[in-house]
Amino acid sequence: MGADRSRADSLRWTAEGTKTFFGALDALPDDRLDRLIALDGWTGRHLLAHVAANADALVNLAHWARTGEETPMYASPEQRDADIEAGAVRPAAELRTWAVRAAETLDARLSELDDRQWARQVRTAQGRGVPAEEIPWMRAREVMIHAVDLGAGVGFDDLPADFRVALIGDIAAKRSGDGPALTLTATDHDRTWAVSGAGDPIPVTGTLGGLAAYLSGRPAHGVTGPGGPAPELPRWL
CATH class of the missing domain: 3.30.1050.20 (Nonspecific Lipid-transfer Protein; Chain A)
Structure with missing residues (x-):
C-alpha cells in the first residue's frame, strides 16, 4: 500500500466516498443528469454509468482475488467505452438503481476476502499488476473525485x-x-x-x-x- 494509506484506510474512504457520492447524486433531479459536465463532453448520465460500471469491473477483480481465476476489469477499452455510452441512455431510475446495486455488490465481495486473497496479484485496466488490497483505494478515488464532478455542491475541500x-x-x-x-x-x-x-x-x-x-x-x-x-x-x- 502507499505510504499514506492502509487497507483499512482505503476501505473507510470507500465507504465515506460512496456515501458522499450518492448523497450528492440524490440532490440532483433527473433532468440535471442530462447536462454536460466538465469531463470530455460527458453528461451526468455518462458519469453515473461510469461509476456503476467501475464497481462492476472491480467486482471482477475481487472475484480474481478470491478464486485465483483471472478476471479482467473490462473485456477491452472499447467495450468499457461502449458500456458507458449504452448505460448513459438507460432510464434515469434504472441508471440510479444500477449504480447503487453495483456499489453494494462490490462492498459485499470485498468483505469476503481474507488476508491471503487480499495479497493476490490482480491487474488494473491500465495493465499494472497490483495486490488486491489496492481495489478499495481504486474505488475510493472514483467515488470521491466523481462526487465532485457531479456538480452538486461537493468540492475537494x-x-x-x-x-x-x-x-x-x-x-x-x-x-x-x-x-x-x-x-x-x-x-x-x-x-x-x-x-x-x-x-x-x-x-x-x-x-x-x-x-x-x-x-x-x-x-x-x-x-x-x-x-x-x-x-x-x-x-x-
Missing part, C-alpha cells in the same frame, strides 16, 4: 483531509515523468510532494483541496505557481 493527502501522493507519483517537474507545498498541511518531469521543478502552492483538484486536472482555486498560475495539467481519472 469537503473530502476527508487524510484522503486528500493520500490522493495527492498517488497522483504525484503517477504524473512523474510525464509533463513539467513540480514541487507541491500545502498551505494548510505540513507536507510537500515532488513530481519529476521536464525542466527545473516549478513550485506550486495551495490547500490540500486545491492541490488535489489541480493534480487531477480539475478547476483549482487558490493554487499558484511562481508569480502567477500553476502550469496547466491534463485531466487524471
Whole structure:
C-alpha cells in the first residue's frame, strides 16, 4: 500500500466516498443528469454509468482475488467505452438503481476476502499488476473525485483531509515523468510532494483541496505557481 494509506484506510474512504457520492447524486433531479459536465463532453448520465460500471469491473477483480481465476476489469477499452455510452441512455431510475446495486455488490465481495486473497496479484485496466488490497483505494478515488464532478455542491475541500493527502501522493507519483517537474507545498498541511518531469521543478502552492483538484486536472482555486498560475495539467481519472 502507499505510504499514506492502509487497507483499512482505503476501505473507510470507500465507504465515506460512496456515501458522499450518492448523497450528492440524490440532490440532483433527473433532468440535471442530462447536462454536460466538465469531463470530455460527458453528461451526468455518462458519469453515473461510469461509476456503476467501475464497481462492476472491480467486482471482477475481487472475484480474481478470491478464486485465483483471472478476471479482467473490462473485456477491452472499447467495450468499457461502449458500456458507458449504452448505460448513459438507460432510464434515469434504472441508471440510479444500477449504480447503487453495483456499489453494494462490490462492498459485499470485498468483505469476503481474507488476508491471503487480499495479497493476490490482480491487474488494473491500465495493465499494472497490483495486490488486491489496492481495489478499495481504486474505488475510493472514483467515488470521491466523481462526487465532485457531479456538480452538486461537493468540492475537494469537503473530502476527508487524510484522503486528500493520500490522493495527492498517488497522483504525484503517477504524473512523474510525464509533463513539467513540480514541487507541491500545502498551505494548510505540513507536507510537500515532488513530481519529476521536464525542466527545473516549478513550485506550486495551495490547500490540500486545491492541490488535489489541480493534480487531477480539475478547476483549482487558490493554487499558484511562481508569480502567477500553476502550469496547466491534463485531466487524471
